Amino acid sequence: MKGQHKVLIMRCDAYDPDRISGIVREGMEELGVTPSGKILLKPNVVIAHPEVFPHAFTRKEFLEGVIVATKAMAQDAEEIAVGERSGITLPTRYNFRNAGYPKVIRKHRVRTYYFDEEVHVPVEIERDGRLRNELLIPKPVTECDFLINLPKFKAHPWCRLTLSLKNYIGLQDDRHRLLDHNSFLEHKIADLQDVIKSDFIAIDGITAGQKMMLTPTPFSLGAIVMGTNSCAVDTVGCHMVHVDPGDLIHLGYAADRGHGPMDLDEIEVGGDFPLEEVREKTWDFELCMERVDDYFGEESRLSCTVGTFPEKHSPDYCWGGCPGALQEAMHIFRGFDPNVDQEMGKVRYVVGKVDGPLDLEDDERVIFAGNCTSWKGVIDGKNVRIESSYKSSDARNGRKTRSNDMILKTLKTLWRCFRNRSARYIHAEGCTLSVAENVNYLSALGKIGNPNFRPRLLIPVNLAYWQMRAHRLLNRIFG
Numbered sequence: 164m165k166g167q168h169k170v171l172i173m174r175c176d177a178y179d180p181d182r183i184s185g186i187v188r189e190g191m192e193e194l195g196v197t198p199s200g201k202i203l204l205k206p207n208v209v210i211a212h213p214e215v216f217p218h219a220f221t222r223k224e225f226l227e228g229v230i231v232a233t234k235a236m237a238q239d240a241e242e243i244a245v246g247e248r249s250g251i252t253l254p255t256r257y258n259f260r261n262a263g264y265p266k267v268i269r270k271h272r273v274r275t276y277y278f279d280e281e282v283h284v285p286v287e288i289e290r291d292g293r294l295r296n297e298l299l300i301p302k303p304v305t306e307c308d309f310l311i312n313l314p315k316f317k318a319h320p321w322c323r324l325t326l327s328l329k330n331y332i333g334l335q336d337d338r339h340r341l342l343d344h345n346s347f348l349e350h351k352i353a354d355l356q357d358v359i360k361s362d363f364i365a366i367d368g369i370t371a372g373q374k375m376m377l378t379p380t381p382f383s384l385g386a387i388v389m390g391t392n393s394c395a396v397d398t399v400g401c402h403m404v405h406v407d408p409g410d411l412i413h414l415g416y417a418a419d420r421g422h423g424p425m426d427l428d429e430i431e432v433g434g435d436f437p438l439e440e441v442r443e444k445t446w447d448f449e450l451c452m453e454r455v456d457d458y459f460g461e462e463s464r465l466s467c468t469v470g471t472f473p474e475k476h477s478p479d480y481c482w483g484g485c486p487g488a489l490q491e492a493m494h495i496f497r498g499f500d501p502n503v504d505q506e507m508g509k510v511r512y513v514v515g516k517v518d519g520p521l522d523l524e525d526d527e528r529v530i531f532a533g534n535c536t537s538w539k540g541v542i543d544g545k546n547v548r549i550e551s552s553y554k555s556s557d558a559r560n561g562r563k564t565r566s567n568d569m570i571l572k573t574l575k576t577l578w579r580c581f582r583n584r585s586a587r588y589i590h591a592e593g594c595t596l597s598v599a600e601n602v603n604y605l606s607a608l609g610k611i612g613n614p615n616f617r618p619r620l621l622i623p624v625n626l627a628y629w630q631m632r633a634h635r636l637l638n639r640i641f642g
């Protein structure tokens with residue numbers, strides 16, 4: 164059994180494209196990898212900004228190293244392309260610019276696919292255990308012959324770690340990506356494995372990210388992890404940072420569906436960086452799987468009341484949805500103002516089915532977050548009733564998803580906040596309530612400066628947005 168799946172951990176302590184290309188080429192040779200046909204490189208650029216989000220994405224030097232290695236190893240290559248869809252509704256081309264990708268892409272004459280601009284086509288899923296019968300996926304992904312998966316090694320507040328399996332969330336545009344991004348997130352990640360398999364995986368673990376996925380703190384891991392099976396690579400990734408692979412729920416689902424192993428005994432671990440040595444280095448690697456009602460302490464003016472949740476497999480918490488998005492939103496605010504927790508207006512975040520009084524303070528405002536939230540009680544002497552409108556996964560049609568357009572969503576949220584500007588509470592509907600929506604609601608109710616309106620973000624983001632819309636339209640007409 165051992166040897167069927169091989170994973171390499173290689174030392175690399177600097178973002179030097181030449182060194183990275185040498186290591187990746189060596190890895191491809193040892194793993195017997197020969198890229199060919201239409202080759203698509205899928206990095207993790209969930210968000211990128213040199214100052215605010217410097218450790219959230221696969222670095223440009225890493226991408227360059229892999230492009231050079233791919234060109235050297237490829238046979239009969241028809242096309243080499245880089246494709247991705249960023250998170251929180253930001254245009255991918257905006258994040259690519261921040262990540263420094265266009266210069267690398269131009270230098271090596273490879274193609275770019277911004278998945279938010281591409282036509283999406285349905286792909287059937289047939290494996291037992293699937294959540295959905297089909298997923299909508301960008302056409303270039305369905306047409307590629309050889310997928311190279313380039314995740315960033317990061318902790319994740321919803322899923323514990325984001326490695327190669329989780330990197331597939333960036334295959335979908337927001338309209339489809341946020342569907343099932345709730346307590347079914349782990350199922351969704353496993354579904355995505357049924358759509359396309361990675362032919363080669365190289366994880367950027369030179370500087371890994373701790374705790375958050377958008378705003379991680381850096382950890383000098385000094386490693387590149389390579390393999391040809393996502394489950395095997397992620398299993399080794401778990402052991403590298405003292406995570407039990409059984410605690411990476413989507414890994415368990417993917418392994419159960421036959422996508423690969425999650426037992427180290429079935430994996431041959433090679434490379435020049437022994438796993439035990441990596442583990443000695445990472446004993447203090449920080450994860451973040453804390454519930455929001457524990458996460459924001461007494462020193463914060465944000466507090467959370469968490470109730471129960473509708474799905475039988477996860478009644479105590481919704482790990483893939485609104486609560487985690489709140490944590491990420493607060494970390495974005497902290498990136499601009501480290502004292503925001505103490506300086507903001509008092510806000511209570513209520514999520515899930517909550518019974519009993521909220522015991523609000525006089526100056527405290529309330530966000531009832533998400534479609535599953537319900538509460539009945541009295542605020543300022545008036546009866547308040549928040550009703551759940553939650554629909555389970557099988558009641559939501561994947562072909563009839565609502566638009567998650569950045570501008571529409573922002574305007575809708577801001578209009579709702581404006582109309583309720585003097586109200587004590589607001590029901591922020593959505594399932595899931597995205598990080599971007601959480602930012603807007605927190606900004607309005609907590610009276611925190613909205614980072615979306617900082618000129619250095621506002622202008623380039625909107626410019627990229629209209630470019631994205633124009634290219635999307637052209638692709639729909641001619642694609």
Ligand code: SF4
Pocket residue numbers: 344345346472473481483484485486514515532533534535536553593594595596
């Ligand atoms: S509304 Fe939010 S918290 Fe409730 S199930 Fe949906 S994503 Fe989870």
